[in-house]
Amino acid sequence: MRTLIKHVLNRTEPTDSLEVAGWVRTRRDSKAFSFIELNDGSCLGNLQIIADAGIPGYEDVQKMTTGASVRVSGKLIPSPAKGQDWEMQAGSIKLLGTAPDDYPLQKKGHSPEFLRSIAHLRPRTNLYGAAFRIRSRMAYAVHRFFQERDFICVHTPIITASDCEGAGEMFRVTTLPDEKAAKVAEDFFEKRAYLTVSGQLEGETFACALSNIYTFGPTFRAENSNTSRHAAEFWMVEPEMAFCDLAGDMDCAEEMIRFLVSEALADPDLAIFEKFVDKGLRDRLEHVVEKPFQRITYTDAVKLLEGSGKKFQYPVKYGLNLQSEHERWLTEEYFKQPTTVYNYPKEIKPFYMRLNDDEKTVTAMDLLVPGIGEIIGGSQREERYDVLLENFKHHNIDPEAYSWYADLRKFGTVPHAGFGLGFERLLMFVTGIQNIRDVIPFPRTPGNCEF
Numbered sequence: 001m002r003t004l005i006k007h008v009l010n011r012t013e014p015t016d017s018l019e020v021a022g023w024v025r026t027r028r029d030s031k032a033f034s035f036i037e038l039n040d041g042s043c044l045g046n047l048q049i050i051a052d053a054g055i056p057g058y059e060d061v062q063k064m065t066t067g068a069s070v071r072v073s074g075k076l077i078p079s080p081a082k083g084q085d086w087e088m089q090a091g092s093i094k095l096l097g098t099a100p101d102d103y104p105l106q107k108k109g110h111s112p113e114f115l116r117s118i119a120h121l122r123p124r125t126n127l128y129g130a131a132f133r134i135r136s137r138m139a140y141a142v143h144r145f146f147q148e149r150d151f152i153c154v155h156t157p158i159i160t161a162s163d164c165e166g167a168g169e170m171f172r173v174t175t176l177p178d179e180k181a182a183k184v185a186e187d188f189f190e191k192r193a194y195l196t197v198s199g200q201l202e203g204e205t206f207a208c209a210l211s212n213i214y215t216f217g218p219t220f221r222a223e224n225s226n227t228s229r230h231a232a233e234f235w236m237v238e239p240e241m242a243f244c245d246l247a248g249d250m251d252c253a254e255e256m257i258r259f260l261v262s263e264a265l266a267d268p269d270l271a272i273f274e275k276f277v278d279k280g281l282r283d284r285l286e287h288v289v290e291k292p293f294q295r296i297t298y299t300d301a302v303k304l305l306e307g308s309g310k311k312f313q314y315p316v317k318y319g320l321n322l323q324s325e326h327e328r329w330l331t332e333e334y335f336k337q338p339t340t341v342y343n344y345p346k347e348i349k350p351f352y353m354r355l356n357d358d359e360k361t362v363t364a365m366d367l368l369v370p371g372i373g374e375i376i377g378g379s380q381r382e383e384r385y386d387v388l389l390e391n392f393k394h395h396n397i398d399p400e401a402y403s404w405y406a407d408l409r410k411f412g413t414v415p416h417a418g419f420g421l422g423f424e425r426l427l428m429f430v431t432g433i434q435n436i437r438d439v440i441p442f443p444r445t446p447g448n449c450e451f
Contacts, residue, residue, distance in 0.1 A: 001019065002019050002020060002071075003020055004042040005039065005043060005046070006042040006043035006045070008047055008076065008086065008088075009043065009045050009047065009086060014076050014078065014086075015075060015076045018074060018075060018088065019072070020071075020088065021069070021070065022038040022069070023038070023067060023069050023124060024036055024037070024038060024066055024068045026066060026107060027061075027064055029061070029062075034050075034051045034058075034061050035049070036048070036051060036064060036072075037049075038070065043133075043268070043269075044129070044268070044271075044272060045084075047087070048084060048087040048088065049072050049074075049093070050087060050090060051090040051093050055090055055091060055092055055093060056093070056094075057092050057095065058093065060093075060094075063095055065099055065100075065101075066103060066106055067103040068095065068099045069096040069097040070093055070094060070095055071093070072093045072094075073091050073092045074088050074089050077089050105118075110125065112435065115438075119441065119442050119450070119451055120451055123441070127272060127276065128438070130269035130273070131433065134264065134270070134427065135427055138263065138423070138427060145256055145260070146212075146214045149212070151212045151214045152206070152211075152212065152213045153215070154210075154213045154214070155215065155217065156203055156217065156238075157196060158195060158196055158217070159189075159193050159194070159195065159196070160195075161191055161192065161401070162402070162405075163197065164196075164352075169221050169222045170194035170195065170221075171194060171195040171222045171232075172192065172194055173193045173194060174188070175188040196220065197219055198236065198420060199217060200238055200240065200352075200418060201405055203239075203240040203418065204240050204405070204416065207240035207416055208412070208416065211241070212240075212241050213240055214237065214238060214239040215238045216236070217235065218234070218235055219233075219234060219235070219236045221234075228435040229324070230445075231424065231436050231443055232445055233440075233443075233444040235423040237421040237423055239418055240416060240418035242415075242416045243414055243416065244380070245363075245380050246354075246365060246379070246417060248417060249365060249379070249380060249417035249419060250340050250365050253340070253378060253419050253421075254338070254340065254367065256421070257367065258288065261285050261429075262289050264430035265282065270282065277431065277432040278431075287337065288337075288338055288369065293367075294335040294337055294338070295340045296341055296342075297341070297343045298342065298343055298364075299318065301326075301330060301341050302316060302317070304334060305326050310329060310333075312325050313325060319347060322341065324372075324373040325373075327366075327368040327373035328368075328373050331369060331373075332370045332371070336370075338368065338370070339368045340367045341366050342363070342364065343362070344364040344366075346362045349362050350395070351382075351388075351391040351394070353379040354379065354380045354381060354382045354384075354387075355382065355387055355391075363379050363380035363417075365377075365378055366378075369429055371432070375421065375429060376420065377419060378417065378418055378419020378420060379418075379419075380415065380416070381417060381418065382409075383416060385410055388409055424436045427439040
């Protein structure tokens with residue numbers, strides 16, 4: 001049975017019988033033997049293979065160039081070399097697949113832009129292999145966080161007729177040819193259908209039956225944005241909690257961020273990001289875990305920004321959305337810690353957020369982190385039937401199209417709240433990677449739908 005290299009490197013005892021397989025990173029030859037550095041993607045470390053001339057398969061050793069795949073059987077022995085505890089004495093070696101001279105991942109530095117153009121190969125690099133292993137660990141941690149707190153996982157639809165955010169930036173799903181685009185009744189669903197921008201509305205229906213639920217899946221925005229923080233396809237973590245208000249919503253969001261950051265700090269792959277991406281990464285993440293989060297109203301946040309004396313690219317004014325530069329000033333320069341901003345003006349927020357007693361603000365909250373800005377957005381949802389209907393009018397929403405959503409307020413309505421975590425922004429935060437395209441296996445951005 002093949003053993004993963006991560007388990008080989010963690011062994012405490014030698015063994016006379018071992019089989020590994022992977023891709024060649026480097027090979028050095030002498031007259032009597034060859035040194036091969038082998039990596040199988042299970043960890044950052046390589047296993048050094050010593051292949052003596054004359055062992056079965058050694059006749060193909062010159063074909064075992066960088067990128068070639070091999071299978072090796074032999075014994076694990078202590079290594080005399082610095083920086084490694086073990087090496088493998090090959091008893092036999094088999095070439096599985098060659099990598100000719102045009103293999104693009106030679107032993108040299110490659111730019112992120114170049115590696116995006118070969119996204120099918122970039123997971124073989126040290127940095128991106130680590131990035132996608134951390135992505136896997138963070139995804140597992142998301143499920144652990146909610147499952148350990150009795151949340152129920154719900155799979156909300158990817159194809160929907162509802163625009164949760166009301167921004168209209170949705171990809172239409174249709175089987176109609178262009179000349180029939182106007183004949184909606186002839187389409188597959190007999191109505192206009194889109195790729196979802198959020199699973200929130202459907203998630204609320206399950207929270208109003210199962211109490212605490214979460215959904216974790218892909219979402220889509222047809223936003224023609226080419227920034228380092230936006231993608232057309234990304235993943236969202238969206239819990240919804242019945243019998244919960246804004247304070248409980250903020251508590252859950254902050255607790256989840258601490259939990260996920262603690263998980264990232266325990267990952268051995270974090271070392272490569274500390275060394276090559278962000279030398280202050282570990283200190284920043286430990287600060288998040290150890291320090292209390294700050295909370296401030298939107299009104300007070302605007303006052304702080306207006307009085308900061310700092311020149312921002314975007315204007316600061318009550319009634320305008322906070323931009324990333326404003327959010328980062330609050331977390332990096334003023335509070336120097338993660339900050340939750342809450343109670344936003346109702347005019348700049350969607351229809352589903354609960355109206356406060358002042359009738360000017362809604363129970364919205366954004367959790368901001370240093371280096372990123374907003375990482376979570378959420379709110380207490382409007383549970384009052386009459387107020388929700390007024391919100392439909394205010395936002396020019398057809399009440400008939402959302403009658404199923406309004407029904408939740410007619411039949412046993414309860415206070416409830418939820419939020420959305422941009423999973424890729426979390427990954428950017430815990431790795432220090434600056435571009436969302438580098439934490440998604442195959443990024444979808446304007447003009448880019450390769451692979």
